[in-house]
Amino acid sequence: xxxxxxxxxxxxxxxxxxxxxxxxxxxxxxxxxxxxxxxxxxxxxxxxxxxxxxxxxxxxxxxxxxxxxxxxxxxxxxxxxxxxxxxxxxxxxxxxxxxxxxxxxxxxxxxxxxxxxxxxxxxxxxxxxxxxxxxxxxxxxxxxxxxxxxxxxxxxxxxxxxxxxxxxxxxxxxxxxxxxxxxxxxxxxxxxxxxxxxxxxxxxxxxxxxxxxxxxxxxxxxxxxxxxxxxxxxxxxxxxxxxxxxxxxxxxxxxxxxxxxxxxxxxxxxxxxxxxxxxxxxx
Ligand SMILES: Nc1ncnc2c1ncn2[C@@H]1O[C@H](COP(=O)(O)OP(=O)(O)O)[C@@H](O)[C@H]1O
Ligand SMILES: [Mg+2]
Numbered sequence: 001x002x003x004x005x006x007x008x009x010x011x012x013x014x015x016x017x018x019x020x021x022x023x024x025x026x027x028x029x030x031x032x033x034x035x036x037x038x039x040x041x042x043x044x045x046x047x048x049x050x051x052x053x054x055x056x057x058x059x060x061x062x063x064x065x066x067x068x069x070x071x072x073x074x075x076x077x078x079x080x081x082x083x084x085x086x087x088x089x090x091x092x093x094x095x096x097x098x099x100x101x102x103x104x105x106x107x108x109x110x111x112x113x114x115x116x117x118x119x120x121x122x123x124x125x126x127x128x129x130x131x132x133x134x135x136x137x138x139x140x141x142x143x144x145x146x147x148x149x150x151x152x153x154x155x156x157x158x159x160x161x162x163x164x165x166x167x168x169x170x171x172x173x174x175x176x177x178x179x180x181x182x183x184x185x186x187x188x189x190x191x192x193x194x195x196x197x198x199x200x201x202x203x204x205x206x207x208x209x210x211x212x213x214x215x216x217x218x219x220x221x222x223x224x225x226x227x228x229x230x231x232x233x234x235x236x237x238x239x240x241x242x243x244x245x246x247x248x249x250x251x252x253x254x255x256x257x258x259x260x261x262x263x264x265x266x267x268x269x270x271x272x273x274x275x276x277x278x279x280x281x282x283x
């Protein structure tokens with residue numbers, strides 16, 4: 001399980017080991033870390049390595065208990081009334097029944113009543129679904145939830161009860177070497193441009209005018225867009241303008257400016273891109 005995950009995930013060895021151990025010990029896991037820090041990648045790799053079905057659910061305000069648990073097919077209810085066999089199981093029910101791994105992303109955006117359903121399942125390993133019946137969790141059923149600490153939306157609502165029923169693993173941005181390896185592993189791009197893109201996203205994180213910087217996704221997109229633009233413009237190598245245009249498209253939407261900084265995202269990204277190009281081994 002762990003060995004397979006190591007092949008797909010750059011670094012994160014300790015996190016993979018601890019999460020695998022917690023799941024192996026029958027525990028649920030909360031992974032806390034900014035977007036783009038490899039949480040989904042890591043979970044997918046672990047599930048694939050363990051040959052366990054992974055049910056991935058995007059947490060948002062629309063994730064009602066019915067969406068998570070399942071619902072009765074409305075048209076069949078009209079003609080046949082509520083029956084267990086016209087129940088359409090949702091990801092939670094399917095994961096519990098199949099003994100799978102339910103992975104809820106952005107848990108802090110999930111409505112309170114949905115959190116309560118999850119809490120109930122964590123404590124009882126079973127749930128009562130009205131007009132369907134009792135759903136028991138197969139022994140290998142596990143819940144893993146991810147949370148973004150930058151997302152103030154609802155972190156406070158993550159009840160202490162949930163923390164008390166899970167193991168927590170905090171993840172953060174990876175090292176320069178690892179982020180470079182991630183970008184190289186995801187596709188082609190001139191070495192200089194890869195290095196500069198990784199420096200740019202890292203530079204965005206510490207920038208005075210930026211409250212939330214870009215994850216490695218911004219570097220992945222800069223390289224991918226620059227490669228396309230280079231061809232489209234008939235260039236042999238990405239020109240300075242091509243690199244900048246790619247960076248602007250990949251990064252301006254990914255950074256959140258500091259309050260009252262008075263600059264535009266374009267202005268800040270242009271500066272970050274220029275600084276990233278001045279480092280040793282520049283593009
Ligand atoms: N450690 C890693 N190893 C391999 N790829 C990674 C790693 N971290 C991030 N990535 C890549 O970066 C992107 C974002 O990763 P993802 O797992 O979706 O992050 P998260 O779920 O934390 O938002 C994906 O394209 C993924 O392939
Ligand atoms: Mg994710």
